[in-house]
Amino acid sequence: MNNLSFRESARPAASEASVAAIGATLEAVYRNESRRVLATLIRLLGDFDLAEEALHEAFRAALEHWPRDGLPANPRAWLVSVGRFKAIDGIRRGARFASIEDMAEQIEAIPDQTTDETADNSGDGIEDDRLRLIFTCCHPALGPDAQVALTLREVCGLTTEEIAHAFLTPAPTLAQRIVRAKAKIRDAGIPYQVPSVEELAERLDSVLRVIYLVFNEGYSASLGADLTRHDLSAEAIRLGRLLLELLPEPEPEAAGLLALMLLHESRRSARASPGGELIRLEDQDRTLWQRELIGEGAALVEVALRTRRFGPYTLQAAIAAVLAEAPSPGATDWKEIVGLYDLLLRAEPSPVIELNRAVAVAMEDGAAAGLALVEALLARGDLADYRFAHATQADLCRRLGRKDEARAAYRRALELTQQAPERRFIERRLAELDRP
Numbered sequence: 001m002n003n004l005s006f007r008e009s010a011r012p013a014a015s016e017a018s019v020a021a022i023g024a025t026l027e028a029v030y031r032n033e034s035r036r037v038l039a040t041l042i043r044l045l046g047d048f049d050l051a052e053e054a055l056h057e058a059f060r061a062a063l064e065h066w067p068r069d070g071l072p073a074n075p076r077a078w079l080v081s082v083g084r085f086k087a088i089d090g091i092r093r094g095a096r097f098a099s100i101e102d103m104a105e106q107i108e109a110i111p112d113q114t115t116d117e118t119a120d121n122s123g124d125g126i127e128d129d130r131l132r133l134i135f136t137c138c139h140p141a142l143g144p145d146a147q148v149a150l151t152l153r154e155v156c157g158l159t160t161e162e163i164a165h166a167f168l169t170p171a172p173t174l175a176q177r178i179v180r181a182k183a184k185i186r187d188a189g190i191p192y193q194v195p196s197v198e199e200l201a202e203r204l205d206s207v208l209r210v211i212y213l214v215f216n217e218g219y220s221a222s223l224g225a226d227l228t229r230h231d232l233s234a235e236a237i238r239l240g241r242l243l244l245e246l247l248p249e250p251e252p253e254a255a256g257l258l259a260l261m262l263l264h265e266s267r268r269s270a271r272a273s274p275g276g277e278l279i280r281l282e283d284q285d286r287t288l289w290q291r292e293l294i295g296e297g298a299a300l301v302e303v304a305l306r307t308r309r310f311g312p313y314t315l316q317a318a319i320a321a322v323l324a325e326a327p328s329p330g331a332t333d334w335k336e337i338v339g340l341y342d343l344l345l346r347a348e349p350s351p352v353i354e355l356n357r358a359v360a361v362a363m364e365d366g367a368a369a370g371l372a373l374v375e376a377l378l379a380r381g382d383l384a385d386y387r388f389a390h391a392t393q394a395d396l397c398r399r400l401g402r403k404d405e406a407r408a409a410y411r412r413a414l415e416l417t418q419q420a421p422e423r424r425f426i427e428r429r430l431a432e433l434d435r436p
Contacts, residue, residue: 022067029075030059031231035157037079039129042136043192044080045087048154048182053090058083130155131242132194137181138206139190145169146181151210153178156232158217165418194246207243208257208313211236215261219268220419230268237261252304256314259300263320266293278425282329294324312348315340334364351382355389362396371396387416391426403433 034055041051058079072078137151152158160178164171184190195203218232240258247254270284298321304314319340326332341357354377362370374393383389394409407430414426 022071023063025071025075026059026062026066029062029079033076033079034059035155035235036130037076037083038157039133039155040080041083041087042133042154043129044084046192047186050087050090051083054083054087055079057086057090061086131239131246132192134207134210134239135194135203136185136190136192138203138210139185140202141188141190142181142184144206144209146177146184147206148210148213149174149177150181152213152217155210156214156217156235158214158232162217200247204247204251204254208253211239211243212257212261212313214239215264219264233261233265233268237265250303250307252307252310253313255300256304256310256317259297259304260313260317260320262293262297262300263317263324266290266297266324272421276421278421281323286328289324294321297321298325312344315344315347319344332363334360338364351377351380352386352388355383355386355392359392367396367399371400385416387413387422390416394426394429398429398433407433 037058038051038055041054042048045051045054061082062075062079066072133155134151137154138147142150149163152163153160160171160175164174215233215236218229218234218236237258240254240261244251244254244258266289267281267284269290270286270288271279273279297317301314301317301321304310305318319337322333322337322340337360338357341353341360345353345357355374358370358373358377360370361373371393374389374396377383378389378393390409390413394406394413397403397406397409410426410430410433414423414430417423417426
């Protein structure tokens with residue numbers, strides 16, 4: 001076996017780095033690389049739970065050895081190698097298997113290749129284990145909700161609570177869904193690979209949905225101290241690019257999804273103040289918007305629309321392009337945006353899309369017209385626990401001078417909001433309403 005020894009992989013100048021600096025680096029490696037390491041360990045070990053244990057053992061070993069021996073030349077490869085051998089040691093101890101024969105069979109099944117953690121001998125031309133892992137998690141043998149939940153947990157490292165917020169589902173339900181999905185993959189022998197061209201179409205919708213949910217959690221975190229989680233949105237964009245490269249021919253919705261993410265990402269730096277406070281779209285400094293991303297996203301929208309085979313992601317991206325290309329809030333073509341929302345509702349009926357259309361109607365035809373649509377939605381009960389519906393109702397009531405109704409709606413939105421910047425924004429709005 002070709003192990004990477006601690007001494008051989010360490011840099012000679014390790015003594016120059018302080019223990020504190022090594023610890024900070026280890027935290028950064030965990031934050032930026034742990035999911036990639038896990039995906040590779042799943043490929044090498046063939047088992048989710050075994051790979052997760054190996055990942056944790058590898059980082060424990062790093063915490064012990066890196067401050068003493070210095071940083072390895074390739075931290076990710078070091079972690080994969082150590083994790084793999086920790087797993088083999090565990091198998092040899094017989095903790096997970098019933099017999100010597102089982103142990104031998106399991107060890108034999110683990111490939112002996114660790115010097116390049118992205119090694120790919122599958123012949124599918126994809127050198128990215130996380131993308132391969134997404135297709136495994138999105139296998140048709142799993143239910144749609146299980147596909148998304150498992151991928152968010154295993155590929156991107158979201159917590160059960162974060163996924164539960166994305167699904168509007170109780171955390172214990174999500175946890176059980178993930179456990180059952182892992183068991184299904186193991187018991188059914190679902191292969192860890194990118195599907196063939198013939199299988200790709202039926203698997204693509206679930207993969208796109210997963211990537212978009214990852215991006216959404218990164219672009220607007222469901223809870224916590226920060227408005228955004230750049231690591232997740234950057235990961236989703238990276239996976240979107242890889243997916244587009246993977247497909248044997250241009251796929252409009254894959255292009256549309258990448259365009260949508262790029263166009264939203266272009267506004268990231270303007271969405272919050274230096275102190276982390278939320279800034280609404282109409283108040284953002286548009287000079288901070290990243291024009292390169294806007295240009296790339298708009299070009300992808302055009303490509304997707306020209307195919308005439310586009311769907312919801314492309315239509316959402318077209319809306320985002322109209323918003324991003326407007327030189328000022330007053331120059332935004334809200335009539336075109338309302339028309340695009342009409343098309344989107346026909347393609348994918350959804351109360352959330354209806355809410356977004358209501359906002360566009362309010363901008364085009366006035367707050368009263370938009371509020372009537374929002375209140376009709378809330379009366380139906382579809383968005384009773386959706387914080388943005390109540391926040392939108394509150395904002396439109398505020399604009400119309402209906403302060404008591406605005407206060408009630410803001411308070412309901414506050415009850416449903418767990419993200420700190422959003423909570424502070426709502427609290428400021430409530431304070432403003434209380435002023436004479």
